[in-house]
Amino acid sequence: MLHQKLPALLHPFGGDAPSCHQLGKAHLGGKGANCAEMAGIGLPVPPGFIIPTPLCTAFARAGNRLPDELVAALPQGLAHIEAAVGTGARFGDPDNPLLVSVRSGARVSMPGMMDTVLNLGLNDLTVEGLAQRSGDPRFAWDSYRRFVQMYGDVVLGLDHYLFEEALELLKDDRGVTLDTALSADDLRALVRTFLGIVEAETGRPFPQDPGEQLLGAVAAVFGSWQSERARVYRRLNDIPEDWGTAVTVQAMVFGNMGDDSATGVAFTRDPATGEKRIYGEYLVNAQGEDVVAGIRTPDHLTRAAREAAGAPGLSMEEAMPAVFAQLCGIFELLERHYRDCQDIEFTVQQGFLFILQTRSAKRTARAALKMAVDMVEEGLISTEEAVLRVDPQVLDQLLHPTLDPAAEREVIATGLPASPGAASGAIVLDSAEAERRAGLGEAVILVRVETSPEDIAGMHAARGILTARGGMTSHAAVVARGMGRPCVSGAGSLFIDAEARTVRAGAVTLAEGDRITIDGGTGEVMLGEVAMVEPQLSGDFATLMAWADAHGGLKVRANAETPADCRTARQFGAQGIGLARTEHMFFEGNRIGPMREMILADSTEARRSALAKLLPMQRADFGELFAVMGDLPVTIRLLDPPLHEFLPAREADFEELAQKLGLSVAAVKRRTAELHEFNPMLGHRGCRLVITYPEIAEMQVRAILEAALAAALPPSLEIMVPLVATRRELELVREIIDRTAETVFAEAGRRLSYLVGTMIELPRAALRADEIAEVAEFFSFGTNDLTQTALGLSRDDAAKFLGAYVDAGIFARDPFVTIDREGVGEFVSLATARGRAARPGLKLGICGEHGGDPDSIAFVAALGLDYVSCSPWRVPVARLAAAQAALRAGAARPA
């Protein structure tokens, strides 16, 4: 309908065509630009032409009709290919037919799009010409039947099952099981059947005219841009509708035209180790899909690799020395050109080498690190590029033991990959048993329906944690990540029988003490002990992290409170503690006793007397913490969880507690029941505890300050008040802190400076950040709770439907893992702006789980926060992500 002026219609590449790749991926699509670029630097790419993206939009505007100008221009494009191939083959020529492939190519790789049609140009006549020219009728008829099947499926929209069924019937009839056992005549008959299927299903004969075939394939590619799957993908990834897709039409080449033909795949470096040596395999007289199909075993590319593997046959280096040498030269060229390790597909057709595709090679974490560091040393890339080139997420793999990829494994259940690393050990069903067995030196895996703060000691004692319930941010997951313990959470098919002391997983029933292995990177639970690979923090790791830190950006702190975790944090380069959770200290050793006494006290006096027992313990804890952290900043959060979390849940514990406190079991149970909450997340916790029981905060502040005064180096102290919703709350708690401090200083005859600040973890606090900043010297965004309250989403309960939510495109990713930028993110940005307006020097950090997530780090870096704080094991990930954010911001800034 709309008759628009179209830009230069087709863009040829290969042969004597001038390079067009500078038109860019937006115009040519990713695949087209890639081919044009390789052709431009003189590589032997099969010639072709690109139908650029604007024609996709024109197609849609014209009501899914190919523009007339395009139809008119296609013969020119084909003429270019014919000329460039130079074999005299012509599109549709019955004697010497030119075959082409037709591929889609949007600006970015996109699932849901039509991919490829191969062998286009075959019909009842040209197939005979191909048979004669190749001297291989079976190859020609197999190509034709594949073409009909592929075209029928992706262009004509027929169910591929129809073709597969016909193929199976034929094989049954011939009494064979493999496709390869079918003869040329069999395949000729199959083509007849396939053509019949097409006619029966579409009501029209299969298009015999190669020109019509081409128009159909191009229209199908353009049409697939509007498919439901493609639309959903675009919406989720913010890809505009009007980008459109390009189409690349390219001459077919064949690696199966005799012993001077071959096909192969190569990496310019070893993608597993990162070592600089050619890695790959090839097959003589074969097509690309034969390598994948695994019918024949491919040979090695290099002689060294063949000898190392002790493989029979010849390597390509030995069998085709000239072509191999040409290939090696091309590898060098491609690495220099793209400045990265390449993954290359090539075909040798009767002694002529063709490069079909090159792309950045996927690689393991270890390889990524080694390649980045090596390439800096080779002068290929700068340190900045090296820092940007390693995905922070994969560093995690380097810091934990992983399963030996070669080891056998029997998976008995699958849950969520809640904390990375793998671990083997004996099943234990409660914390006490975990501690007992671990005390005897046994490796154990703690298996629970779900964990609670009572399980902390058992989780510490265990090598890994497995739960039947709970999501990626359940208690088990969060604590495990904080401790660096592998964890699989929410393995819903497990049935834990606490009385029989067994765990049932499908048909398998395991007893306490039986050995299992969990993989916190995949969520798999395996029977027995699976072999592991220990992490090797090689010199490359340290080199890269030093480069990362040199690029500044956000500081990285750790969420830690035990001396062990604090030491881990420093070892991983943390620049302070962003969140020391004082409540974790109350679960250790003999502290739970006085803590429970304090909670069950029925008067302020009784509570004070119990607190007096806790004081020296907390003071000693803080002393150890300060000794590890020196003068680095340490943010200590006052008691946060609801008190009932510290009370027992089991009958035996009630009895023990009652005896210890000299109360009746009924009294202990009644008080426990009184403390029950319907929604503990929104209950009597955080600063609400301080306001109702100021004596708890007084004890904690005293312990902190007495320890700080006694420390060798005066710590850089930040006292943090949790769950503040109003300015007045912080004002009241601050009064208690300052008053207690003055008392302690007067007793000691010495002062020290400290900051008082608050978590911003409630939507109201984010809104009123200006008022609150008048009383707070720092904010730490508690994005876990802020996500829970802003979205009204309990992280412990959301696992049941969060999967469906991600599937339905409501959340692109789990909002507890990656910050919900539009919602929670706006709260953070609002509070940042309002807080800094009220107090220009306000120190800002983030201490939720998001503090270790690269995408969330990039977001808060852009807001100008001062630091992120994450679990000690995530510190390297955060350092790298912070450096990348700083580098990208620098690049985005005009010079």
Added chain:
Amino acid sequence: MLHQKLPALLHPFGGDAPSCHQLGKAHLGGKGANCAEMAGIGLPVPPGFIIPTPLCTAFARAGNRLPDELVAALPQGLAHIEAAVGTGARFGDPDNPLLVSVRSGARVSMPGMMDTVLNLGLNDLTVEGLAQRSGDPRFAWDSYRRFVQMYGDVVLGLDHYLFEEALELLKDDRGVTLDTALSADDLRALVRTFLGIVEAETGRPFPQDPGEQLLGAVAAVFGSWQSERARVYRRLNDIPEDWGTAVTVQAMVFGNMGDDSATGVAFTRDPATGEKRIYGEYLVNAQGEDVVAGIRTPDHLTRAAREAAGAPGLSMEEAMPAVFAQLCGIFELLERHYRDCQDIEFTVQQGFLFILQTRSAKRTARAALKMAVDMVEEGLISTEEAVLRVDPQVLDQLLHPTLDPAAEREVIATGLPASPGAASGAIVLDSAEAERRAGLGEAVILVRVETSPEDIAGMHAARGILTARGGMTSHAAVVARGMGRPCVSGAGSLFIDAEARTVRAGAVTLAEGDRITIDGGTGEVMLGEVAMVEPQLSGDFATLMAWADAHGGLKVRANAETPADCRTARQFGAQGIGLARTEHMFFEGNRIGPMREMILADSTEARRSALAKLLPMQRADFGELFAVMGDLPVTIRLLDPPLHEFLPAREADFEELAQKLGLSVAAVKRRTAELHEFNPMLGHRGCRLVITYPEIAEMQVRAILEAALAAALPPSLEIMVPLVATRRELELVREIIDRTAETVFAEAGRRLSYLVGTMIELPRAALRADEIAEVAEFFSFGTNDLTQTALGLSRDDAAKFLGAYVDAGIFARDPFVTIDREGVGEFVSLATARGRAARPGLKLGICGEHGGDPDSIAFVAALGLDYVSCSPWRVPVARLAAAQAALRAGAARPA
């Protein structure tokens, strides 16, 4: 320090002083302006002068020193009083002393301020003069000892206990129990003791110089402006520091100078009934405090009242006909002047009448209504003023039975006044028993630890509800208010023994079936049946509500779904249903069965089959609802609560359910356990249910539309989606609604129009209201849940500390009762602005508990919302509040 130019220093009133009351309360303070105004209209007010508010600020600025100019001006003020009194009495004159009172008076009445010092001017010499002049030495010495005590307490800051102890010792010594039994000599000795106490405690003798006494009293009033209590009160009520307080110095008059003297209190109309007749009492030869002390029984003012009461003695009308006639004239004058019923204090000193104070009379709800309507009929006020004059909150009293104020009552426990009205009945401990006994015609009170949706039927059957746990917005409270049932919640001292079927309250143990009375207006629980007064919706009520509605403003809808509640809502003038909670329908009668079957279904098919059983029931429900509501708007919310709320909690119920469904008890329990949530408020509910189980919404939408198509009048239908956080959720649910609607319309061959909208009850939704409004045709602010999430505060758990929070000044009022304007209010205003920017015609309402709270109604009216929706019983309250908001907005707008 700062020497500022002060305004005219003192403002005299009474005598020949020109009226100064036009200087206003801001300058003169409330009490001073009132005295000046009365003097200005010629009433016999004891003369005095006012030290205006700016001097309070000057006092503070000068470091709590009285400005020299003020000290210099005070004699002029005293000279005015001496001249105006005209008896020759002079301040400090030993023979004929003038005594004065000194009173504070800020712009608004304010607790925490020093109140009054009486009898100032007495000392060791003037007391003798007063004794001689009055001829009553006992009176003189008693006045002096009261003055020393009052001055010592409020001016010198001594503990009043010191004086009381000395008085008690003296009485012990004299062997008497009443102060009145002490002789003049006793009191003279007591004054000595008191003066000794002052000297011992302050290190200085009691000031004998009346001038010094006056300076001390004035400084004490000014100083009290800065007291802690006054500061807290100002902060909570947004009263600026610099308003300051004024001081009124006024001549003392005495009603105890013989039988031609008297003191009394009068109301110009009956404050209990509102009838236009003088109401009050007086005492001959007495002081004001004697009336309060109750030592003598006061007499009636009018003969009619005395005769009606059959009281002995003479009424004032009979005893002092001339002064009474003068008083009646003054009552008329004051009512005309202030255009409201007045509460007046007067004193007759030796035949001369003095008016000491007049103010708007406090009155019962019934009286407020009658007075407002009568005054319009009398032409005293306009209908607008009448509407503004009745406090909407008190209407509640008129709509429920209340306890007979005269009845005896034995209070055994106290909880929160959760739903107004009083009820008596037999204790029942569960819903089944409630239904059983109610079915037999017995009045019952449902007593539970807490209620859950399972108790709905029992709550309906009961006359009142009493719970041991839960706050003002607990399930019990919310549902009871919605049903109009009286409720006392959170009576923590109750111990309910479910096995013994008893309720213990302190020393009293009651069995099921024993009778109690609850007062939902006070929170009291009483033994036995206490006599009640039934509500009388007189013509005045209807008259006032008609005037209210005529002033437009917000529309008022009701939260209701049962035909009975909808009828109540219409009867109370609701203009539609703002929230029909479909889940309430599932608890009725035999519906819980298929509902549980649906929840426990393990496949979509099984769920659909259970839903098919629910469909005709829901359709019938909606049919009844539409029949009652006609073409008024009806907002129906899709299923909101988490599914586990519908499952049983008791062993017997599990067994019954298992049998009914043909499952094992273990299976039912396992599924129930799987549905358990840690924080159900933030769990799998609202639109999350629709997204995971679309078939539930399909059934509900079908039931709604089929009922609507069958209705006699096509309803004005609004389908509401709960708990939306993102635009995409609403988009998905809307697709389901629209698709189902098209199917139903196609089947019926007929269409009808309906709106689709959403609750805004999550902070994220409020922020992203612009996007959401693109998909929503209306918003209804769910301020209950919005308060819970914005503040991170569970309404079921907050009762434990909310009291402490209000006491500490963190919240001025329970944020679940009155909207937190700064936090939740900003979310509402943000969402209103963003939503209307995206969709100009967006219909906006509020359906939380706040929809029935006058203060919250005023807030949302100012934001321009279209309607509020509240429980049927609150509809009149909301109508009146809405009219007041509209009238005030009109008044604030420039003409």
